[in-house]
Amino acid sequence: DVVMTQSPLSLPVTLGQSASISCRSSQSLVDSDGNTYLYWFHQRPGQSPRRLIYKVSNRDSGVPDRFSGSGSGTDFTLKISRVEAEDIGVYYCMQGTHWPPFTFGPGTRVEIK
Amino acid sequence: QVQLVESGGGVVQPGRSLRLSCAASGFTFKEFGMHWVRQAPGKGLEWVSIIWYDGSNSYYADSVKGRFTISRDNSKHMVFLQMNSLGPEDTGIYYCVRGYYAGYPPFGLWGQGTLVTVSS
Numbered sequence: 001d002v003v004m005t006q007s008p009l010s011l012p013v014t015l016g017q018s019a020s021i022s023c024r025s026s027q028s029l030v031d032s033d034g035n036t037y038l039y040w041f042h043q044r045p046g047q048s049p050r051r052l053i054y055k056v057s058n059r060d061s062g063v064p065d066r067f068s069g070s071g072s073g074t075d076f077t078l079k080i081s082r083v084e085a086e087d088i089g090v091y092y093c094m095q096g097t098h099w100p101p102f103t104f105g106p107g108t109r110v111e112i113k
Numbered sequence: 114q115v116q117l118v119e120s121g122g123g124v125v126q127p128g129r130s131l132r133l134s135c136a137a138s139g140f141t142f143k144e145f146g147m148h149w150v151r152q153a154p155g156k157g158l159e160w161v162s163i164i165w166y167d168g169s170n171s172y173y174a175d176s177v178k179g180r181f182t183i184s185r186d187n188s189k190h191m192v193f194l195q196m197n198s199l200g201p202e203d204t205g206i207y208y209c210v211r212g213y214y215a216g217y218p219p220f221g222l223w224g225q226g227t228l229v230t231v232s233s
Contacts, residue, residue, distance in 0.1 A: 039220060041158075048208060048225055049150075049158060054218040092158055096219060100172040102148075102160040 002026050002098045004105035006091075012113045013083045021108045023076040023093035030073065030097070037096035040069055040078045043107075044089040052091075053078065080110075088112060115139030115222060117209045122227030125199055133194040133227055135209030143167070143187040146212030146219070149194050152226075153205040163212060164192065176202070199231045 003026040013019045029036045040053040051060050053069035056076060066081045080087055093105040121133040135147070149161040162183040164171045171183050182195040192209060207229055211222035 039218075041220070043158075048223040050223070051218075051221045054221070058218075060221065090157075094158075094160075094220070100160075100163065101174045102163075104158045104160070107157045 001101055002029075002095050002103050004093055004095055004103050006093060006105035006108050009106060009108055011108055011110045013080075013087075013110060014113050015085065016082055019080045019083050019087075019110060021078045021091055021093075021110075023071075023078070023105050025074045025076075025095055027098065028073045029076075029095050035097075036072065038069075038071070038076050039094045039096060040067075041092045041094065042087075042089055043092065044086075047089075049092065083110075083112075085112060117211065117222060117224035119207065119209045119224045119227035122207065122229045124230045124232060126233050127200055127231055129199055130195070130197045131199060131229060133196065133207055133209075133229070135192045135194075135224060137190045137192070137209075137211075140211075140222075141214075142190040145214045145217070147183075147185060147192040148210040148212050148220070149183060149192075150208045150210050150223075151203075151205045151229075152208070153202075156205070159205075161207070162194065166212075166214065196229070199229075201231050204229060204231045 005024045007022045038056045041049040043049040057069045068079045090107040092107050118136045125131050148163045162173045164183045168185050180198045185192040206226040208226045209224040213219040
């Protein structure tokens with residue numbers, strides 16, 4: 001199974017500042033079709049997860065452009081520029097290239113300083 | 114309204130069974146694969162199972178293989194998760210999640226979740 005790791009696991013941020021979350025996979029996520037199936041999700045306290053990014057860098061409809069995804073192979077990053085209060089919660093990366101199983105990272109908890 | 118609504122959770126004793134349901138609406142259900150994803154209390158997300166759009170194929174996490182069975186009824190826009198031989202490690206919120214269809218990347222629609230508690 002592909003193991004997903006994230007760092008940091010906890011991220012205190014100042015409102016208006018930027019934040020970055022790293023996600024690494026135990027093997028390359030480049031599929032035989034040339035796509036890289038790496039997703040990012042955000043889960044606010046008491047809510048269901050919400051997909052933010054699909055295939056590394058494609059932002060979902062309604063997701064502010066403050067969120068951006070990048071990376072390739074085994075190393076990926078979610079960047080939040082100008083953090084707002086609504087951005088708190090836990091962020092998960094997930095791979096959908098080598099399945100089953102689909103595997104999630106352990107999550108990064110973002111909190112306001 | 115595009116949504117998924119889970120039901121069927123509750124408190125169950127170890128070793129017993131439970132069947133979760135998920136009702137889909139607002140989209141062409143029969144064209145999409147469907148997933149179940151769970152989350153233990155205070156923990157991260159764990160993928161559980163996937164079923165093909167037509168029910169012809171399914172896969173499971175090793176942690177539930179042989180105990181859980183996913184199924185669907187496209188005429189009723191429903192997907193199910195039959196859970197047998199439940200143990201405390203199965204406690205958590207179970208989310209129904211929309212899978213892939215052409216032009217629609219998977220995991221873009223989640224239900225509100227249904228809580229399963231396995232306890233004596």
